[in-house]
Each structure stands twice: as C-alpha cells, then as structure tokens.
Amino acid sequence: VQLVQSGAEVKKPGASVKVSCKASEYTFIDYYVHWVRQAPGQGLEWMGWNNPNTGATNYARKFQGRVTMTRDTSISTAYMELSRLTSDDTAVYYCAREGPNGSCEFDFWGQGTLVTVSS
C-alpha cells in the first residue's frame, strides 16, 4: 500500500490550496481516506474523511465551510482543498487510509505535504 502526496505549496493569505493523494497497491474505493494536519511543532489534527466509493464526506466542525474533500476513482487519487487560507493554516497535511480492522485506525499514511501561507 502506498499513498503519495503532491509537493509543497506556498500560498498567500486568502488563497486556496488543493493537495492530492495518489493511492496504489490496494483497491482505492474500498477504504475511506482521511486528512490530518500538523502545524509546526504541534500535534495531529483530524480534518475529515472522504468515502472514495460514494464520494460522501464528513468534516471536522472546525473546517466545515472551508474544506472540500473529493476523489477521482479513475486515477485512484483523493484531494483536499482548503480555502480562505490564513497563516494558521501553515502545516504539514497528511492523507491516511482507514484500515480494514473495524477500529477506525489509520493504517497507512502519505508522506505529508507542507503548505506554507505567507504574504
């Protein structure tokens, strides 16, 4: 199983960013994809999930209205778009697969994408 994310981004305040997460070596539509972010020197923060099979989403309250999680099943890729960026959104963004064990565990993670918001 591999999750390979897109490269680092630098954005200005007020802009949007879209991060991709390409899955391989497993059936993409069978597992939810979650997004977790980590601000510099801080802990992990769950943002939400996308169900690649149906396209359904569930977002953490903090990000509702500002985040959109989508997928393209033809290329086994999940996307996370965050709008109206501020400096507080500077973080490493990870995608993670929810595993098959019924424990809502995140069994595989992408390598992370650094998003820097700066004027």
Add this chain to the structure above:
Amino acid sequence: EIVLTQSPGTLSLSPGDRATLSCRASQSVSGKYLDWYQQRPGQAPRLLIYGASTRATGVPDRFSGSGSGTDFTLTISNLEPEDVAVYYCQQYDSPLYTFGPGTKLEIK
C-alpha cells in the same frame, strides 16, 4: 466531543528501560476505537496499536496496549534508541476522530 489527555508530556528514559504512556479520555471510549501512533522526527505517523491492544502488522512485541473506559496505556519494554518519537493516542466517537496532544519519548 471527547477530549484526550496524554501524560507525561515528555518522558526521558535509558535504553533497556520500560516506558509507560497514559491516555485519558474525558468520557468513556469504546476500546475498539482507541489507537496509538508513533511519529519519529521528520516522519509521518505510523500505526502501532489499534482496538486498544492489537499490534499493527510489523510492530515489535515490545509494544503493548491496554485499558478500557477512560484510561488507556501504551507500554514499551526494553527501550531502544529507535523508539525516540512522539506517541499519540486517537479515538473515534461517531462522527468525530480526535487525537491526544502526544507524549515525547527521549532516550538518554
């Protein structure tokens, strides 16, 4: 929303020691939905334990998880230098997932 608290914030031990990391929830958590992750410096998190006590594939048996209700523990025996990391607990309480603030493990 369930809040997770981890203690201690930092743990400094010697090679060969045993580490005991605590994760406490503000409300009862189903043990089925309590997981532990290891994040080494500069790396993505790695799943260690799921369902409170089941080791993930490839995780050495030096790592063990236990607990129920509001109190959960990650124990690492026979510490090795490679165990230097931040350890996070995580829980699921529909429809939300939350992480604890982490425990930083240092090896002297």
